[in-house]
Amino acid sequence: MAQYDFRTIEKKWQKHWLETKAFKTKNDRFSPKYYVLDMFPYPSAAGLHVGHIEGYTATDIISRYKRMNGYNVLHPMGWDAFGLPAEQYALQTGKDPKSFTYQNIKNFKRQIIEMGKGVDWDREFATCDTDYYRWTQWIFKKLYEKGLAHLKEVEVNWCEGLGTVLANDEIIVVDGKMVSERGHYPVVKKPMRQWVLKITEYADRLLEDLELVDWPENLKEMQRNWIGKSSGAMITFEVAGSEHKFKVFTTRPDTIYGATYCVLAPEHPLVLEIASEDELSNVKKYIEQTKQKSELDRISEKTKTGVFTGSYAKHPITQQLIPIWIADYVLPHYGTGAVMAVPAHDERDYEFALKYGLEIIEVISGGTQGAFTGDGIHHHSGILDGLYNEEAKRKMVSYLESLNIGHEHHTYKLRDWVFSRQRYWGEPFPVLYDEDGGIHLLEDDELPLTLPELNYIKPSGTGESPLVHATDWLEVTLPNGKKARRDTNTMPQLAGSSWYYIGYILKTNLGFIPLDSEEAKQVLDQFLPVDLYVGGTEHAVGHLLYARFWHKVFYDLGIVSSKEPFQKLVNQGMILGEDHQKMSKSRGNTVSPDDIFQSHGADALRVYEMFMGPLEQEKPWSTEGLDGSKRFLDRFFRMFEFEILDEDVKELQTIFHQTVKKVTEDYEKLAFNTAIAQMMIFVNEVYKVQKIGKKQARDILKLLNPIAPHITEEINQTILSHHEELIYSTWPTYDPKYLIEDEAEIVVQVNGKVRAKMTISRNLPEEEVKNLALQQPNVMKHIEGMEIVKMIVVANKIVNIVVK
Ligand code: ANZ
Numbered sequence: 001m002a003q004y005d006f007r008t009i010e011k012k013w014q015k016h017w018l019e020t021k022a023f024k025t026k027n028d029r030f031s032p033k034y035y036v037l038d039m040f041p042y043p044s045a046a047g048l049h050v051g052h053i054e055g056y057t058a059t060d061i062i063s064r065y066k067r068m069n070g071y072n073v074l075h076p077m078g079w080d081a082f083g084l085p086a087e088q089y090a091l092q093t094g095k096d097p098k099s100f101t102y103q104n105i106k107n108f109k110r111q112i113i114e115m116g117k118g119v120d121w122d123r124e125f126a127t128c129d130t131d132y133y134r135w136t137q138w139i140f141k142k143l144y145e146k147g148l149a150h151l152k153e154v155e156v157n158w159c160e161g162l163g164t165v166l167a168n169d170e171i172i173v174v175d176g177k178m179v180s181e182r183g184h185y186p187v188v189k190k191p192m193r194q195w196v197l198k199i200t201e202y203a204d205r206l207l208e209d210l211e212l213v214d215w216p217e218n219l220k221e222m223q224r225n226w227i228g229k230s231s232g233a234m235i236t237f238e239v240a241g242s243e244h245k246f247k248v249f250t251t252r253p254d255t256i257y258g259a260t261y262c263v264l265a266p267e268h269p270l271v272l273e274i275a276s277e278d279e280l281s282n283v284k285k286y287i288e289q290t291k292q293k294s295e296l297d298r299i300s301e302k303t304k305t306g307v308f309t310g311s312y313a314k315h316p317i318t319q320q321l322i323p324i325w326i327a328d329y330v331l332p333h334y335g336t337g338a339v340m341a342v343p344a345h346d347e348r349d350y351e352f353a354l355k356y357g358l359e360i361i362e363v364i365s366g367g368t369q370g371a372f373t374g375d376g377i378h379h380h381s382g383i384l385d386g387l388y389n390e391e392a393k394r395k396m397v398s399y400l401e402s403l404n405i406g407h408e409h410h411t412y413k414l415r416d417w418v419f420s421r422q423r424y425w426g427e428p429f430p431v432l433y434d435e436d437g438g439i440h441l442l443e444d445d446e447l448p449l450t451l452p453e454l455n456y457i458k459p460s461g462t463g464e465s466p467l468v469h470a471t472d473w474l475e476v477t478l479p480n481g482k483k484a485r486r487d488t489n490t491m492p493q494l495a496g497s498s499w500y501y502i503g504y505i506l507k508t509n510l511g512f513i514p515l516d517s518e519e520a521k522q523v524l525d526q527f528l529p530v531d532l533y534v535g536g537t538e539h540a541v542g543h544l545l546y547a548r549f550w551h552k553v554f555y556d557l558g559i560v561s562s563k564e565p566f567q568k569l570v571n572q573g574m575i576l577g578e579d580h581q582k583m584s585k586s587r588g589n590t591v592s593p594d595d596i597f598q599s600h601g602a603d604a605l606r607v608y609e610m611f612m613g614p615l616e617q618e619k620p621w622s623t624e625g626l627d628g629s630k631r632f633l634d635r636f637f638r639m640f641e642f643e644i645l646d647e648d649v650k651e652l653q654t655i656f657h658q659t660v661k662k663v664t665e666d667y668e669k670l671a672f673n674t675a676i677a678q679m680m681i682f683v684n685e686v687y688k689v690q691k692i693g694k695k696q697a698r699d700i701l702k703l704l705n706p707i708a709p710h711i712t713e714e715i716n717q718t719i720l721s722h723h724e725e726l727i728y729s730t731w732p733t734y735d736p737k738y739l740i741e742d743e744a745e746i747v748v749q750v751n752g753k754v755r756a757k758m759t760i761s762r763n764l765p766e767e768e769v770k771n772l773a774l775q776q777p778n779v780m781k782h783i784e785g786m787e788i789v790k791m792i793v794v795a796n797k798i799v800n801i802v803v804k
Pocket of ligand 1: 229230249250251252255265329330331332333334335336337338339340341342345346411
């Protein structure tokens, strides 16, 4: 069987597209724009994964499809290139993370070219390019000037093994212990002075504006939960017999009459002040124990523990004295780090009260056993008696407000973004600290502050980054003669990825258009927001939340005028190994795109990955499936050996127009698997009639071109001798008048045996079909003298006559 020579063809067209800059975004303000973005890869040593190819093919299809529909498409690619693995590699090998990274980038780029992706390479950059991170540093300055970046002593997640602080989303829990996601090194809490970005100031907007975007609902929900807004009240309690007061945050101010004790987090600043002499040593011991536990342990622990402080609080309404305890189930950085405990209506308080014999007062009827947390009518509740929860909450809040001892309050789970990393391979902070502790930001014309070359990038062991060894770089004399020192920390990997979609718009052959220029504003207005963003779910709360945060800051600075960066977002499903397990080196079930480029070709790989199933679904690899896709392309290629007529082939008209319609609609929905299935049906029909019309041939090439760009262009130019490249051609249209097949061939059976075939108008009323069937001469012959028991009609297909 003839096969097309994909190795030669694919190389040929890839070279051509690169040389002609075929996918360069035009400077066109008149066509509608379409910005289709991939989550850019981290250029690891391993090279591209078939999972990358999945998303990158999907976006390439849309990019090519939109182009053929007259859009001015922006489809860029770049590299998320600062980060831990390169530094770890450098540490292990003594090599330089920079050359290692750029070497990996070269390989990634080669692979992306070899998969046939149509990228505007003039916009390529890596986050570790100095002319890119110059602007990351500039953005940091803006954040600082807006009061959104500040230095703070924070309890950080310190990872000794990696020698750095990690963000919450870089940590996982294994056997109840916090460990780093990369390398599984232990992580402990430790106070350190860090740059912190106040993402919490944007919590409400980050929450509300989720309504504006077309994202998967589960992803939105993950962001909502991560932000974790709780509404309730802040209430002040006085410590009996002292001047001390503390505030509690509660979502259930309506249950206040049921508050029988209070609990402070062991870290609460008041604890040592109010602990009585008798209890002090217990209290101190408990505080020490708490330090060993992660927040996650504390939340998930089944049995609650705590100790009495020896002090009492005055109940703000009843004035009764209630004991103050400390317990690790109350977290220091949530709400106020103190709670009023209502054991009758809160599970944790209930369990705690039972264990330590504390009073339980029911104020809402409903439950019989345990804590009743539902809605119901209040009793034993003074002014709230007879009210349901929501009304009671409102009434209590206004009552507390009138007494000046409480007010409405909202709390968030979202924490400010710890923005310092004790690492070498990242963006240096554009700041200087003078001898008196003053902070000086570098001037714009002093940017970029380049990362010094460093042979020795071992962590210092003191928690400082390897940059402490770059003494020449570190020590600076200010114009006033004073000595100053740079920050030895660098920014996290997620800094560079928080604005790269803007970087692509601003990147030109001459460098980046300055973010603060009028020109930048114009092009950003032209191309933002991103119309389609495709990537994996692993970025649901990290990257996707930080990028939204920065975008909102840019919005406030007047740099962008869209509220959200990514209008539509699609999560591609994971591609599993042939054994239905996650692909991993250790399982030996990985598939290398490079091998497949050689064995089956890029087009076959693209068709296969799009044909595996719906884009969003998880799907296992199948070598047989890949072979099948390759066979389809061979068959497709041979289809052009049939006679090609000048005029349309009439017998193909219906299937042709149906195919144009279905493929177009499916591309719009990113339903590539069903689009391919439809094209397979079309090819089968052509094989039946063994001929095809010129226009039909060219249009089917156009339909398949976004998925299999090499083979289609080759046929277009060689067999059809068309000089207009498919990528510059116009998307085919269908004529609705051909969509309905007007006639159907119907098989007529008598007692299950075929006795006649009749071609009649489609969708005739059933009675008419029955009559026509009974009039067929051969049918009449076979039913003569018999009794018709019943007639079964399968619309447009079969009539079965049962006789006896
Ligand atoms: C009294 C009460 C009565 C509560 C009741 C609940 C039910 P979410 O929804 O997660 O925001 N709380 C407040 N600060 C806390 C902290 N730092 N550590 C642990 N728990 C804390 O939960 C808010 C509720 O969790 C608050 O409302 C408080 O308990 C507790 F029938 O106050 B509640």
